[in-house]
Amino acid sequence: MEQALTYLQQHREEHLQELNDFLKLKSVSSLSEHKQDLRDTAQWLKEAFHRAGLETVEVIETAKHPVVYAEWLGAGPEAKTILVYGHYDVQPVDPLHLWETEPFEPTIRDNKLYARGASDDKGQTFMHVKAVEAMLKTEGKLPFNVKFLVEGEEEIGSPNLDTFVEQEKDRLAADVLIISDTPMLEKGKPAICTGLRGLAAIELKLKGTKGDLHSGLYGGAVQNSLHALVQLLGTMRNDSGKIMVEGFYDGIEELSTEEKESIAALGSGDDSMKAEVGVDELFGEPGYTARERTWIRPTLEINGLFGGFQGEGVKTVIPAEATAKITCRLVPGQDPIDILEKIEAHVKANTPPGVTVETERHDTGKPFAAPVTDEAFAAAARAYERVYHTEVAYTRMGGSIPVVETFDTQLHIPIVLMGFGLPSENFHAPNEHFHLENYDKGLETILAFWDEL
Incomplete structure (x- = not known):
């Protein structure tokens, strides 16, 4: 381990430049204009794995964006096998004007690396690649077998990874799964995440008149689609924040x-x-x-609301159409498809007069929670404590990693969620960043975790 640490220290600037190159790639999975960028990012990862010394590396096609699989099995069939999961896709960068520096031009300020994907999840995935590289370059081998699965669709709900895991579960067979895509509790306070919320996303497309109308000639006589949408959305949550969709809390x-x-x-x-x-x-x-x-509680949030005139000044129209984007974070006992059906029923029962509403379903992901009785969790806790010199916290996370529940049901192995980001690092928002203090300590923690295992 000491030799590997020395290697990482000696090559730190070189590795950070590599990470910058990774972060420059515009791998926004939700926007079709970046389809080629995602393919380029997958190819970049393939080359990074080769540079790290992994024996087998493949870019594998799915129905949308490719996955990257890599393995080193030189420890032999009797040794333990570690599977590492991460994702190379990132969220869109809008609103662009709120970024202090360009989102795909990595910049270091105050020992923080600013770029889209710096914390979620390129930076954290990259650390595992470099930790493997450090051991292979200094010792020529690992004390275990290692496999990597890095996908390009996590930020859109991993729609094709469930099928991939089900079809490739023999190839993915391992003794423990490690994921670094979760935050620590706070600065200096590491955390092992024991549960994730699920996800259900839906879009409401509301239509009233056959076209936008003059607000003077028709105002007061016909339904305004924006007013109707606001009225409809207002029925979904009461003034205190309780969700009013019938049956929403059932089964938690x-x-x-x-x-x-x-x-x-x-x-x-x-x-x-x-x-x-x-x-x-x-x-x-x-x-x-x-x-x-x-x-540990579910949510229903409006993520986007638009319709009517969006330009400078005023345009006196009655909008014909209005749209809302909604996501729900779900907890164990809730099923995303069931929740979407309940929202659709609520919309149907509460649609104001004079408009029609179409619904379009988007990302879904099941919630996950696991006991922490396996020795791998104790090993992760000891590793954190060796490096951060403080007791580790066991937490849940409000976000979602949709494929984790699939890993749990298909692979039947302990899933250790040990992240190195901070809740304040603006992932999914402008000025996303990664504290380089946790980049350095995280690399040391990963090595210590392997040592503890």
Whole structure:
């Protein structure tokens, strides 16, 4: 391990330049204009794995964006096998005007690396590649077999990875799965994530009159599509933040007493969240703390709302059409398809007069929660504590990694979610960044984890 650490220190600037090259690739999976960028990114990863010394590397086509698979099996059939999962796709960068520097031109400021994908998830995936490289370059071997699966569709719900995992589960067979795509609890406080919320996304397309109308000639006599959309959306959540879609909370699994106590011991998180997001008051489902609301309770959020005139000044029209994009974060006991059906039923029952509504389903992902009894979790905790010199926290995460539940049901192995990002690093938002302190400590932690295993 010491030789590998020395290698990483000696090649740090070279590796950061490699990471910059990775981050420059515009691998936005949700936008068709970046289709070739995703293919170029997959090819870049293939070459990075070859440089690291992995024996077998493939770019494998799916129905949309390719996956990259790599392996080194030189430890032999009797040795343990570690599977590492990550994703090379990133979120769109809008609103572009809020970025202080160009999103695909990596910049270091205050020992933070700014770029889209720096924290979610190119930077964290890259660390595992470099850790393997460091051991292979210094020792010529690993004490275990390693496999990598890096996809290009996580940010759009991994629509093709479930099928891939099901078809390739023999190839992906391992003793433990490692994922670094989750945040630590806070600066200096590492965390092992034990649960993820699921995802259900839907778009409402509302149409009223056959075209936009003059607001003077027709105003007050016909339905305004934007007003109707606001009215409809207002029926989905009450003033206190409770979701009013019938049956939305049905079947939610209760936490064990042990997990409730573990979360409570970390504190409410209310004050730190206020400071982090810059508000004087939080809002959400009554009776829960900020951590509970974001870790163990479901949500229904409007992500986009548009219609009518968007330009400078005023245009006196009654819009004919209006659109809303909605996502729900789900918890164990909820099924994304069932939730989408309930939202569609709610829309049908609450559509205002004078308009029609079409719904279009988008990303889905099932929630995940796992016990932490396997020795791999204890090894991860010891590794964090060796490097960060503090007790590790066991947390859940409010975000989603859709394929994790599929890994759980198909591979039947412990899944250790050990991330190195911070909640404040603006992933999915302008000015995404990655603290290089955690890049350095994260590399050391990964090596220590392998040592503990």
